Amino acid sequence: AQSVTQLGSHVSVSEGALVLLRCNYSSSVPPYLFWYVQYPNQGLQLLLKYTSAATLVKGINGFEAEFKKSETSFHLTKPSAHMSDAAEYFCAVSLSNFGNEKLTFGTGTRLTIIP
C-alpha cells in the first residue's frame, strides 16, 4: 500500500531562513506525490506535484521539492521564509491510475515563521 510519512508536526523558522519540510513515501510502484498547503480556515491548495517528468519540481510561492528514489523522500524547501508562508503543509500520494486523485495524505506539518 502506498503511504506518506511527514516528519515533524511543527516546524519553526525565522523569517528569511531556509524552510525544509520532510516527507517520506512508501510505494511499490513509481509514486505520484504532492504537496498541499492549508491556510487558516481554508481548504487545501496544490503547491506542487511530482509525476516522474523531473526529479526537481518547482511550485507556487517559491517552493520546490526534490524526488529522491534512493531515499524514498520528497522534501519541500524554500530558500527564504516569508511571514505569509505560515500555514499547514501536507504531503500526499495518489492511489489512482490517473495519478491525480484518490489522495492519501500525511499527518501534516504546521509551519510557524518567527519575525
Place this chain on the structure above:
Amino acid sequence: NAGVTQTPKFQVLKTGQSMTLQCAQDMNHNSMYWYRQDPGMGLRLIYYSASEGTTDKGEVPNGYNVSRLNKREFSLRLESAAPSQTSVYFCASINPEGGFNEKLFFGSGTQLSVL
C-alpha cells in the same frame, strides 16, 4: 466561477441527531470526494464518487452515507451523530481523466461539533 461550495460552514449537533453536509461544484468534474480532517491525523478519505451514480468507500466510511445526486452535487449524511465525528469536513472534486495537469479542488470546509 465558485469552484467547490460546501454548506453549512459550521454546525453543532447533539449525539444521535442527523444531518446532511452539502457539496456542489460548478467545474463539470466527474469525481468528487469527502475527507475529514482531525488534528495530528491529516485528511482521511470517507467516501468518493468516480462519476454520477457511483460511490465507493474510502478509509473511514463507518457512520456515514453519501449520495451523488447529480454530476454537480455530492452530499454526506450522518444518520446518528457521535462525538467521534467531531471534525472538519472537506469536499473536493477533479476530472482525473484530464491527466497530470488536473488537480483536486477543495471546498472551504464544514466544521462540525457533536456534543
